[in-house]
Amino acid sequence: MADTLTAREGAEPAPTSPAAPARPAHQEPLSGAKLIVGTIALSLATFMNVLDSSIANVSIPAISGDLGVSPNQGTWVITSFAVANAISVPLTGWLTTRFGAVRLFVTSILLFVLSSWLCGVAPNLEVLLAARILQGAVAGPMIPLSQSLLLSSYPPHKSTMALALWGMTTLVAPIMGPLLGGWISDNMTWPWIFYINIPVGILAAYATWAIYRERETPTRVLPIDTIGLALLVIWVGSMQLMLDKGKELDWFHSTEIVTLTVVAVVGFLFFLAWERYEKHPIVDISLFNGRNFSAGVVAISVAYGLFFGNLVILPLWLQTIVGYTATDAGIVMAPVGIFAILLSPVIGRNLPKMDPRWVATAAFITFGIVSLMRSRFTIDVDTTTLMIPTLIQGAAMAMFFIPLTSIILSGQPPDKIPAASGLSNFVRITFGAIGASVSTTVWENRSAMHHAHLVEQVNPYNPIYNAQVEHLMQQGMSHMQAVGVIERTISQQASMLGANDIFWISGVMFFGLIVFVWLTKPKGGGGGSADAMGAH
Template sequence: MAETGIKKWVITITVISASLLELIDTTIVNVSIPQIQGNLGATLEDVAWLTTGYAVANVIILPMSGWLGSFFGRKNYFLGSIILFTIASFLCGNATNLDELILFRILQGVAGGGLISTAQAILLETWPPEEVGIATALFGLGAVFGPTIGPTLGGYITDNYSWPWIFYVNIPVGAVAAFATYTFINATPKTGRGKPIDWWGIILLAVAVGSLQTLLEKGESEDWFATTYITVLAVAAVVGTLLFMWREMTTEYPIVNFKIMRHRSFSLGMLTSFVLGFGLYGSVFVFPIFCQQLLGFTGQQTGLILLPGGLCTIAMMPFVGIMLKRGVPAQFMATAGMVLFFVFSSMLSKSTLSSGTEDFFWPLVIRGIGMSMLFVPLTTLAIQDLRGSEIGQGTGLNNMMRQLGGSFGIAALTTLIHIRQGLHRSNLLSNINEYNPAFVERFQGMVQSFVAKGYTFLDAQVAAYKAMEGTVIRQTLLLTYTDIYWISGIIMLCAIPIVYLQKFNKNANVPVDVH
């Protein structure tokens, strides 16, 4: 039953705060990795498991969250996830070695996977059906803003405090969210109790999704199928997925109810969520590397550059929810969001080596507006036909697809960066020869400049070649990132036709869970 008055807003703030914790933690650690690496005496490859372990645990739990909510009761499961996440944050901050930290990050990921989908389901229960667009918009604040603010917050904490504080900041928020959940959120029946537990489904899900996520996280750095364990993971992901789907379609009490795929809007919504994850996480991943590796910005500077776009998302989300409530078709708003994302990508593709922080303000503002017009309409379209307990299952699967889309996006874009880097470098080096007048003129100018600074002629030539190599590297990276921005924008545009295959309803009201 929907809530009214102050209780509705207390529950809304509670579930958004809890889910925001999890979303921020997906990116906040990234900027602190060098400090953690030095403090714990670990290699970069080992420290990378802090991100991989968290993501793998998170994505395994997401599709199970609907079943776990029915088994333990949605309120109990949500409260338990908050408490476990808060305790895991404290343990992460107190870790004395890398093995402990990775273990506690995995524990964080397990708890975090129960926060997102359960929070969204609770929110849909709390708001009346005619205001579900506003509820989805409010939830979208965290889903889009979390990954954006994470690097800014992480950079500030790392620069001004020590790395354990990126975990300690979760504790007071988690404690307040746990208290508010216990006090204000209504208990729901444990409808899953008394039924057989699908242990084989749980095992196969862990194998399939865990292998796939690890493959995407580590594949590029391990040169993909040149490494034996990556090949094993790929086989495990394919075989595990097929066996998992067969198991869930044939057992009477599945851990994931694939019967909800009968809803065309939901099936297509899974695909659009995948594309949304690709754009959301892929762009947040590429842009900081571009700024820091090529333009020389610090982590905190990069985070602050991203902040205005995140603020635009916050400002736009309620507006998007109101527009949906007033009958503006979700397809139209999603199309506008995808076009704006393409505009953002197109503007960034025109960046130069002399681009400053002010050059990224408007592109990122446009991205922020576009993302606000994507998350809410796409989620509304996906879950508009779900009923009863299907909502918990649907939000879990939908969030998992967005997460996997982000992982695929990061893996694909990283691989493309290396491929295009090699191609552009080869093309640029072909112009560096004594038969190219432009090269000869520039090279001789460099040599003369170094000689004027006191270098011998031979030393000046060596220095000129090194300077030319630096120029080639920077131009190679610039051309590569230009390609990546274009590819990201085009992929988003290609997803536009999909939304028009979904149920076209100007006044789509998402039903709330009957529990």
């Protein structure tokens, strides 16, 4: 449930916190056709947003090939969106207070549609990245506001059902994303992965305005932490540029990478110092003083970084090494949402009766097992073997986001819940972008290392090598062709071993994160999140 973190965003009004939007206060619930249309409109906008974070994953080879860049550079299409999205999330509360939840939500949708069109018409990678940055920035308020408006549409005793309906869209989108992206890449042209947002967005914006314009939230002018925002953009942007361009520029042998690293570190330290003493901080750093919040955020953010990194590597590996089409890669990725959709309502309904630490532990164990299963893949792996761990991973997703969100918000006073939810969401999204960059870098480095080791065995003094060359020549190949086939096989094997290393490291780290889960002491089973939902 990829964005359940913000599910409690509007549980209580928080006029003093600019970190996340407060829920529209004292609104009468909707009923009948208005409730149905309103729920569909908000869900469509959420679906479009989440879909866009996954639809590009399987289309990276197609985009890279068309624009004449490497697949690793193509992954910037994913990370640029994620970083811009992370930076804009903390602004949601201030923008909501200034302009109103409904106006901001509808404007975000329309700007998202515009930026999607700009992505589709981009003639080169630079323009595409600029459009993706705009798209990620305007998408920031959409998910928290969709939850806030949805909660205001339902009576208090049905708030859990409202969030379950909302959650279904965030789980269906990751299934549809790879499938739709793969089919479009194989049968149409890649710009259509962005053009499909245009009719969906216009419909969602029109329906939302028609239903909710009379339910606008109060507005007032609040000061904005401009220095904090500038420092946030500087350190996050520098860090992501450093991660994305590091492998291309040979990391710290490059003056540019060293400069970006220094700017990121210094910017981050200044940001921490400024936010601690600013009267209206864009990020409430004091939340990390709480054990549940700090340990819970570390667990959910690092795990999401590992999850998202693997989500980027897997379709790239399937298409560039195993030889799958984009559609086939999408089909392999799709089962991840099946158990997630089936189990999420069950987990949500029963979580208040359980200790969320045990549920989160089960999620990490499952994630770890899935990663270790993938670490045993070979270049001859069959589709069934590929899909089994993906299917199992869906169960881990259902047990992952909801309990950890509960732990993070457990014990928070009502006026801190929106800020806590907004900050945890920001950290998680940032780690997702870091995970995508780090995983592609590690994959490339480990593949190069394995290639070097394998090539050591390829020499005229190795009888196995000579026998293989002789066998290929007997099939009608020239000596050069036989050597070329062996080199291609070595490259495939090296990339496979590099991917195996990433999966193995991820599995070990998932097991290690269980420690952070048990550093927390959630109060009353469902914790703050359950209370927050009931507080409406």
